[in-house]
Amino acid sequence: MAHAFERLAVGEEGWSALLRDPSTSALWEQTWPHSEEHGGGPMQLSRIGEQEAREKYGAAAVSQEKIGP
Known part of the structure; x- marks a missing residue:
């Protein structure tokens, strides 16, 4: 089964996003460094x-x- 994060917000510059792991409620940041x-x-x-x-x-x-x- 694929694991999916919930997207909560996108950074103003468009190169980052705030994600939440629905199984743990941990917050993650998706970036392209x-x-x-x-x-x-x-x-x-x-x-x-x-x-x-x-x-x-x-x-x-x-x-x-x-x-x-």
Whole structure:
């Protein structure tokens, strides 16, 4: 069975997203740290704390329901 994260918010620059693991409620940040490469380079997932998520994506994003597919 495939594991799917819930997308909570997208960064203003469009190169990051805040995700939640529905099975653990852990927050993750999806980024493309080598955006200068073709297609943004390889995607990276990193755990992110609730406070950092609030600072980067806004308080509402942390408590929001899934947005988009």
